[in-house]
Amino acid sequence: MSLEWRKSSYSSNGGDCVEVGWHKSSDSSNGSACVEVATAPSEVLVRDTKDRESGHLTVPAVAWHELLSRLS
Structure with a gap:
């Protein structure tokens, strides 16, 4: 499995920043403990x-997208 990497949001400051595979839920900014998600081509x-x-829970990408579409 290969994770899809994305640059840190701080990369725009011109410095060398870390790229991350895991990213936090957008609700993490409210101080509560949330989940982190990493995407791969099929999961x-x-x-x-x-x-x-x-560890982590592995979900087929199709099922994940279906879940998100039902929650929106």
């Missing part, structure tokens, strides 16, 4: 921000 990985060491 999506989901993990708990409070317990990253416990």
Whole structure:
């Protein structure tokens, strides 16, 4: 499995910034513990921000997109 990497939002400052495969839920800004998601071509990985060491849940990309479309 190869994760899709994306540049840090701070990359626009001209400096060398880290690229990340995992990104936090947009609701993480409210101070609550949320989930992180990493995407691969055919699957999506989901993990708990409070317990990253416990691993992740792997969801087929098609099912993930279907879930998101039902939630919107």
